Amino acid sequence: MRDTSSQKSAQATSFPRTLGWFGIALGTAEILAPYWVARRVGLSPDTSSTIRWQGLREIISGALILKNPSSPIGMWARVAGDAIDLTLLARASDSHTGQNEKRRRSRLLVSTISALDVACAASLSRLKASHSARSTEFRESITIEKPPHELYRFWRSFDQLPVVMNYLESVTVLDDKHSHWVTKPLGDTRFEWDCEIVSDEPDRSISWRSTPDSEICTEGSVRFNPLDHQRGTRVSVEMNFIPTRVPPGLGRPLSKLAIYLAVRRDLRRFKQLMETGEIATVKGQPAGRSSGETWLDRLTSELP
Amino acid sequence: MKALCWYGKEDVRVEKVADPEILNPRDAIVKITSTAICGSDLHLYGGFVPGMQKGDILGHEFMGEVVEVGSEVKNLSLGDRVVVPFPISCGSCFFCHKALYSLCENSNPNTELAEQLWGHSTAGIFGYSHISGGYAGGQAEYARVPFADIGPIRIPDGIDDEQVLFLSDIFPTGYMAAESCDIEPGDTVAVWGCGPVGLFSIASAYLLGAERVIAIDNVPQRLKFAQRWGAETLNFDEVGIYDALREKTAGRGPDRCIDAVGMEAHGHGLVGLYDLTKQALMLETDRPIALREAMMTCRNGGTISVPGVYGGLVDKIPFGSVMNRSITIKTGQTHVQRYMEPLLQRILNGDIDPSAIITHRMSLDEAPAGYSQFKYSRNECTKVVLHP
Numbered sequence: 001m002r003d004t005s006s007q008k009s010a011q012a013t014s015f016p017r018t019l020g021w022f023g024i025a026l027g028t029a030e031i032l033a034p035y036w037v038a039r040r041v042g043l044s045p046d047t048s049s050t051i052r053w054q055g056l057r058e059i060i061s062g063a064l065i066l067k068n069p070s071s072p073i074g075m076w077a078r079v080a081g082d083a084i085d086l087t088l089l090a091r092a093s094d095s096h097t098g099q100n101e102k103r104r105r106s107r108l109l110v111s112t113i114s115a116l117d118v119a120c121a122a123s124l125s126r127l128k129a130s131h132s133a134r135s136t137e138f139r140e141s142i143t144i145e146k147p148p149h150e151l152y153r154f155w156r157s158f159d160q161l162p163v164v165m166n167y168l169e170s171v172t173v174l175d176d177k178h179s180h181w182v183t184k185p186l187g188d189t190r191f192e193w194d195c196e197i198v199s200d201e202p203d204r205s206i207s208w209r210s211t212p213d214s215e216i217c218t219e220g221s222v223r224f225n226p227l228d229h230q231r232g233t234r235v236s237v238e239m240n241f242i243p244t245r246v247p248p249g250l251g252r253p254l255s256k257l258a259i260y261l262a263v264r265r266d267l268r269r270f271k272q273l274m275e276t277g278e279i280a281t282v283k284g285q286p287a288g289r290s291s292g293e294t295w296l297d298r299l300t301s302e303l304p
Numbered sequence: 305m306k307a308l309c310w311y312g313k314e315d316v317r318v319e320k321v322a323d324p325e326i327l328n329p330r331d332a333i334v335k336i337t338s339t340a341i342c343g344s345d346l347h348l349y350g351g352f353v354p355g356m357q358k359g360d361i362l363g364h365e366f367m368g369e370v371v372e373v374g375s376e377v378k379n380l381s382l383g384d385r386v387v388v389p390f391p392i393s394c395g396s397c398f399f400c401h402k403a404l405y406s407l408c409e410n411s412n413p414n415t416e417l418a419e420q421l422w423g424h425s426t427a428g429i430f431g432y433s434h435i436s437g438g439y440a441g442g443q444a445e446y447a448r449v450p451f452a453d454i455g456p457i458r459i460p461d462g463i464d465d466e467q468v469l470f471l472s473d474i475f476p477t478g479y480m481a482a483e484s485c486d487i488e489p490g491d492t493v494a495v496w497g498c499g500p501v502g503l504f505s506i507a508s509a510y511l512l513g514a515e516r517v518i519a520i521d522n523v524p525q526r527l528k529f530a531q532r533w534g535a536e537t538l539n540f541d542e543v544g545i546y547d548a549l550r551e552k553t554a555g556r557g558p559d560r561c562i563d564a565v566g567m568e569a570h571g572h573g574l575v576g577l578y579d580l581t582k583q584a585l586m587l588e589t590d591r592p593i594a595l596r597e598a599m600m601t602c603r604n605g606g607t608i609s610v611p612g613v614y615g616g617l618v619d620k621i622p623f624g625s626v627m628n629r630s631i632t633i634k635t636g637q638t639h640v641q642r643y644m645e646p647l648l649q650r651i652l653n654g655d656i657d658p659s660a661i662i663t664h665r666m667s668l669d670e671a672p673a674g675y676s677q678f679k680y681s682r683n684e685c686t687k688v689v690l691h692p
Contacts, residue, residue, distance in 0.1 A: 145398055232398075261416065272410045276394040276451070277376065278328040280413045280428065285440045285448060286322040288309030289359030 013069035016120055020065030022113075023058045023078060030055025042102030043092050050088065057081045072128060075121035082114030137240045138260060142267040145232035146274045148224035149203045154274065155222055156206060158195075164269040164279070167262060178211075191216050217242040237267065306692065307361045307444035308671045313351035314679075316362065316672050324440065324448035329376035332452030334388060338465040339366035339442050341671070341688045342473055343499050344613045346679050347568060348433070352589075353615055355417055355435035363443025364390035364430040365472040367465060370456075377452045386456035387471045388449055389640035392428040392439060395454035399427075406637035411450065412437040421616065426637065443671060445692045457644045460652075466659040466689060467651055470504070475658050476643035478504025478564070481611035482512050484634035485560035492516040494549060494558035494601070495535070496594040498526035500661050500687050501611055502564035506535045507656055514560070518552060520545060520594075522570065525684040529661065549601045557603035566612025569593035582619060589616030599626050610635040661687045668692040 030037050034048035034055070043051070061081060064074030089107045144151060154160055158179045162168040169190065172180045176197075183191045193214035198207045207221035220239040227234055241259070269279050307321045324333055342365055347353050367387040370380050380386065391406040399407035408427035412418065415425035417435045428450070431441015440447065449456060459468050478501050485493060493509040495502050498521035509517050510533075519530035520538045527537040538548050549558055567590035570576065579591040598608050599622050608631060626633065650656055663686040666674055674688040 143398075145396070145401075264416070268415060272394075275396045276330070276410050278330055280411050280437070280450065281327055282413060282438050282440070284325060284327050286305070286307065286324050286444075287359045287361060287440060288307065288311075288317070288319045288321050289357070 016065055016069045016075060019120060020062045023062030027055040027058030027062060041106035042099035072121050072124035075117060075124055078117045079114060079121055082110060082117055085110050138263050139238045140263050140267055141234060141236040142271050143232055143234050144271045144274050148226050148233045151224050151233055151235060151274060152203045164273060165266045305445040306668055308363060310348060310356055310360045310362055311358050314349060316675055318669050318671060324446050326372060326374045328450060329374040330451050330453055331374040332370055332377055332380055332449045333372035334368040334447050334449055335371045336366050336368040336442055336445060336447060336692050338469050339363050339690050340469060341674055341678055343501060347613060349675050349679060353433050355433035361440040361444055362431040363441035364432060366442030366447060367469050379453050385459045387459060387468055388456045389644060390430055390473045391640055392450050393454055393641055394451050403639060403642045405639040405641040414438060443690060455641060466662060467657060470658040471644050471647055474500045475504050475647055476640045477501050477611050477638040479508040479643055479647060480638045481505045481562050481609045482508035484609040485607050487512045487514050487560060489513055490515050491559040492553050493560040494518045495562045495564055496520045496598060497564035498530040503529055503533055503661055505562045505564050506530055506533050510534055523681050526686060529686060545597055546601050557601045559603055559606050561598040561602045561608045563595050563598050563610045563612045565594035567591060567614045590614045590618045592618040596622060602631055604629040607632040662689050664688045666690055
């Protein structure tokens with residue numbers, strides 16, 4: 001999985017890098033030889049100082065692109081600069097009539113390049129947005145005043161996990177290494193996937209991952225570290241979660257905040273269950289309002 | 305059942321709501337016989353506490369009869385008369401093991417809010433905003449009591465509700481405030497605020513061996529109460545507190561100071577105007593006037609104890625005065641469970657009669673009027689007890 005994604009990003013950045021180098025080359029020419037550039041594109045010699053500034057701008061945006069080719073910022077800076085170039089060429093069309101043909105050709109050239117810049121910038125922006133929405137990694141830890149073997153035993157049986165992970169409806173153990181996970185409906189869909197255990201150190205750690213044919217790509221691990229002086233156990237969970245599709249009916253990928261809150265709450269519920277035997281709740285208590293839902297429930301209601 | 309529900313600033317209503325149910329195995333349901341309005345309820349009434357939602361049931365000082373228990377509650381039987389402490393505590397976490405019950409890690413289902421506001425979350429509390437878990441409170445006919453095997457204490461026959469009701473909050477609060485002062489023989493203790501918590505602080509200070517207690521307030525009726533409980537009094541509308549306290553303490557200032565006022569302190573002059581203005585502009589959430597005064601007047605090397613409730617941020621705190629003069633500050637929401645048994649013994653021994661501070665008794669239906677009278681100190685109102 002990781003290999004294909006780095007290949008993809010190398011491909012994705014080769015075009016921006018080309019534009020970046022082009023900008024630096026052009027910018028250098030504009031700074032070192034503004035009169036020559038003016039003559040070539042059909043502008044009058046007294047635009048030379050403006051051309052020098054444009055040269056500086058080209059070099060800066062080029063440098064931004066080369067520094068971080070997958071970021072859209074440098075590319076949008078190029079687009080802004082192209083707009084200035086086109087304005088310069090448009091405004092100069094009244095004076096210096098002999099150069100009309102040259103200016104026309106320059107405007108065509110700049111327009112073509114700026115079209116490429118806009119397309120590239122837009123695609124980088126889209127890529128960035130979808131990349132951050134696509135994969136979600138999180139790490140959370142909590143301290144529980146119980147010995148590691150009690151906590152390990154609860155987790156390893158896997159079928160108890162829905163008690164503390166509210167978004168899960170069921171986890172069915174298929175055999176020693178495999179289990180089938182089903183979520184509660186998100187929007188109108190349930191997600192289902194099969195998991196296999198990758199490593200299992202009794203009383204110390206468990207790690208698992210979804211099987212390759214699953215519609216959700218997820219990996220996770222939990223570690224149980226005993227703390228000194230009988231202070232209990234430090235439980236650390238790492239999970240990586242990449243849905244291949246947005247659940248219809250939800251309309252958008254799950255927000256990172258919703259997932260972050262869900263994981264923290266899961267761990268807190270695990271702690272409550274292990275230390276007190278029950279999970280603290282106020283759902284179902286009376287109140288002077290018709291709906292049982294509080295504003296806090298609405299805030300965190302993306303996940304059950 | 306009927307319950308007192310919050311609907312906004314100075315808007316509380318008695319409404320018909322569903323009866324509570326057992327939700328967890330360690331719950332119990334209590335039929336409430338007596339319940340009180342607390343000074344901190346007035347912060348909710350005034351709209352100072354964030355995290356409230358229209359319809360929330362208020363009330364955290366209540367007692368009554370056990371009418372239902374969950375499957376894991378072995379220490380209570382149906383029909384037991386119990387007083388319920390206001391913090392909800394599991395008894396099995398790091399903080400409960402240290403008897404720091406108001407810091408329980410497992411009783412607040414909404415830890416994110418408190419963590420944003422305060423850095424860490426604290427225990428759930430009855431009827432005190434969703435920051436404290438959003439638990440339905442006890443100004444009602446019935447209440448669901450979580451972790452009933454840890455919190456409520458049984459009351460023997462032969463003693464009135466009114467004599468023990470305040471074990472739920474204000475008596476342990478005043479006691480913990482005085483205990484936090486680390487009173488030594490010969491000490492003079494100054495108490496800001498002669499509301500119920502201040503009055504119990506005065507009584508507790510004497511129980512813990514203070515030589516003198518000086519009480520500060522501006523409501524004449526409250527000052528009279530304080531005198532009845534043995535304190536010398538100062539009216540801050542009539543005298544400058546700093547000079548008066550120095551005079552009374554050989555020029556050094558009181559050895560121990562208790563801020564039983566909290567975030568809605570009344571000030572006057574420029575200082576008062578400053579805090580009121582900033583609060584109105586939402587640039588400051590709390591008005592720490594009494595706290596500032598305590599900090600400036602406390603003697604070098606003394607202790608300031610803060611039971612008064614604060615919620616957010618305070619301004620212009622003379623911390624230079626505190627640091628340079630070796631002042632100790634101790635604070636906290638009361639760890640009520642720790643004090644209930646010993647203080648019940650004190651009551652049974654006749655050392656103190658908490659019911660003396662009650663000035664108004666009314667039915668649950670009259671509660672909105674009770675809130676208003678308490679807030680504006682009308683009719684010499686000091687403490688309101690409701691009987692559903």
